[in-house]
Amino acid sequence: MSGHGEPQPMISRKAAALNGVAEVPGDKSISHRSLILGALSVGETRVRGLLEGEDVLATAAAMRAFGAEVTRDESGEWHVHGVGVGGFAEPDNVIDCGNAGTGVRLIMGTMATTPITATFTGDASLRSRPMGRVTEPMAFFGARAYGRSGGRLPMTVVGAADPVPVRYTLPMPSAQVKSAVLLAGLNAPGETVVIEGEATRDHTERMLRGFGAVVSVEETGQGRAITLKGQPELKPQSIDVPRDPSSAAFPVCAALIVEGSDVLVPTIGLNPTRAGLFETLREMGADLTYENEREEGGEPVADLRARFSPDMKGIEVPPDRAASMIDEYPILSVVASFAEGKTTMRGVKELRVKESDRIDAMAKGLRANGVTVDEGEDWWEVTGLGAGGVPGGGMAEARLDHRIAMSFLVLGMAARQAVTIDDAAPVATSFPIFHDLMTRLGARFERTGR
Template structure:
């Protein structure tokens, strides 16, 4: 347990300046894992040094990889080869890292040893059955709490079997877990997804030398990995995390007079749905200096304030912005007219029930919000809600950050009861936002 760290956000003037957000969390996790499986030394620049990613680094060390940080912030990983991980001496504590947990379950499943995994209260409440089901088809076994929850034991198999698995729900984490189990599995392992999800795993596997095919089929997008490749060390430059960039971008969109630049943001089309959605609402977001870094499209985002209007955000966009709906809802609460966010069932099983967090928190702030099935309807008046409330973060970093952004435009301050979880994905969040002109402060 940690001591709560309350923060309060107050109304700010026009924002200005240039910032760089922390490295992409999804890519950071994968860089450490694939570097830990590759032969030779992988150098990683721009790694997100949040608690979630550091948990992955610790887990890879515990299973035999060498992971070190240089004084200049560059990370070095010396791998053990595909199939070379060793049984950890102690349980792997993943903290709040859901991505790390699910991907590591896949890695471990195809190794002939047993590993125990646990995490914080939030992670221990999250369902893991969607991962265990396909991995059990490949030969692994799991012992879990009820509903597939942590703590759990992964009992890996010495004779993994390749499968072709169709995702029942779009999930990059489940897809990646199956493909990672396929690394140490003979033959070809395939995952079919009805809705395309982020493809960092496929991109980075190729970067390290694996053969991955992607085909469009009548059932959906099919990713196929040729098993037991020789992965070779490959340097990785981690772009700015689009999920983290969404917070200053929304701030620039809703605070009158703002003109900011968020530099070096990863713009993988399967991750950039929030920026498309904001543009649908009338936001002024320009891509400057587009380039490719580490196999991923990157650009600097110039964001200027413009009045927002309501829009209907389609369900098919959800996989490309599943972590950004909370902060998008803050923008919708400041827009004029009705915004409908469709297909949000996945928000109910994130670090917290984020759909409830949108409805309850915005309603408390004075906004008009309706939840109809898996859709969230926000009726904006063209002016921000009044604020003046304390929001319970529920150990969820994105709840905390989203409402701190909203507090920059509400007439009355918004207080977050505990912002400590922000360090899992965005260390230094308050200071970086304040450098643009926000007014986020700890209580005296």
């Protein structure tokens, strides 16, 4: 059963050429952080272009539960009246974060240095995912966490009454863990330091500075050291959320594999810690160009144009690129299925503990549709069949995972025979307009009976 109500099976049929402008939603990472940092500021933060998917709406509800005033006006602009650093009130009820792994981990970090207690839960997918990677560093601040076996939700977090600053080395590349530690450090005295051996998306550092926190970054022998000065007074901001590159990946990749396509995706965030997919696609020979490159709100953006690319070749994706495209490997594997030769992806064990085991989910679904996939604990390899070469005709399980669902819907748009997924409902967590947007471009999706 889906954590989003009744399952919504869907069929994706071979599409004619895709054409048009794909205005994808706002960036999910920046949307979460806008609400959280707005809630920690003193005064009103205004947010335009917020992603209004279920994940982000769950974070908005959580900020209300902790005492911030969060509203949306008729124009679609969001207003957050914050309570200040350390000003969170104790929630009256359990905080339900739905499917939002980013949301729950960042919120846990944010409250961990405030002397309050909160209990967190989520849907079936979120309840199966590990939280120990966040609760371990929170313990160093003085917080305590009590959850189910394996560090899973539901979980109660007791914030530190007398937090201390922390120096923490990330055991794995994770922007979520890094961000949780930095957000916890806001209400700790002195300096909190996070050291990452491999650079991960840096939206938190950029946005903390924008809200007035003192954050410095230094390359050291141990890795990249991010230092945050604790107990600032954050200043409210006016934020224009760029469009989400992870959501843009789906119309972009669809255009590359559907014959005759030409799709423009405007105002996409091209933060270098997020743009690994587009770099990889270009190396494979994709006809993907950046137009009107500029900077908005401290983030680099551009308009992306993607055209049908029948001559793409499989490549070895550099392992050190994984952190900049970890969410895009599922859709990359779909593109790889239509390239010539093998595409090998290494250093991707993080995919095993996302909304689902994404390596296993994609491998099984691709095999069911005639694609050869080899895999290991930390790698997988797709043997491409060339443009138009994927047989299709199979069923894929979404596993309550929005990116798996969307990836197989894109596969069906270029496969010879239709591809069926068991549940399209999870797509609403991150890309609520996916169906309508892709249909306007030329996709042929059909809901089916159970």
